Amino acid sequence: ILNVEQSPQSLHVQEGDSTNFTCSFPSSNFYALHWYRWETAKSPEALFVMTLNGDEKKKGRISATLNTKEGYSYLYIKGSQPEDSATYLCAFNQAGTALIFGKGTTLSVSS
Amino acid sequence: NAGVMQNPRHLVRRRGQEARLRCSPMKGHSHVYWYRQLPEEGLKFMVYLQKENIIDESGMPKERFSAEFPKEGPSILRIQQVVRGDSAAYFCASSRQGGVDLTSTDTQYFGPGTRLTVL
Secondary structure (H helix, E strand, O other), X not given: OOOOEEEOOEEEEEOOOOEEEEEEOOOOOEEEEEEEEEOOOOOOEEEEEEOOOOOEEEEOOEEXXXXXXXXXXXXXXXXXXXXXXXXXXXXEEEOOOOOEEOOOEEEEEEO | XXXXXXXXXXXXXXXXXXXXXXXXXXXXXXXXXXXXXXOOOOEEEEEEEEOOEEEEOOOOOOOOEEEEXXXXXXXXXXXXXXXXXXXXXXXXXXXXXXXXXXXXXXXOEEOOOEEEEEO
């Protein structure tokens, strides 16, 4: 059974702190890793799609890295702001399979 | 460009009734995916459709659940004879491109979901 684990489950930081969280996935037959940002009462919003080992993607203060050989991806947020408060989901797929989502890391940023 | 639309946002049904959930993909998208989120669980894939075709329904329960994506109109997820265990949030996503199977790196854009409550 393919499983995607995200840690920590929740995180509380102060405004201005930088933070990171982890997504772990099976390292065999890797095809793609997706990151989403999901604010309460809204739709999940796509952040990154990553396919290459060693890839690093950046969008504003948010960046992500990918290690397909060991099966993990890190999401970093630099200088957290209250508007970054959301649940961050990662989803993994192998060729021919559906996206398998983790349960997410819920980030809360206080001002 | 309007995002993925789902309606209704909230649906209450009694046991044994039918539930119909609608999803209108983003303009220009012809690939639709349905996911279910049970309480305390992550999003779980149910079915992948292209216009008039079901491509992969490996995540959909074999009984009572069906999905369609007609040539015209929204995609419909239909649940017959609902039971309490069907209570969940159902999300639809769409993508511009897809494939002959689920292998695609094209971004999936999600709708706001329909929250089904079965009394």
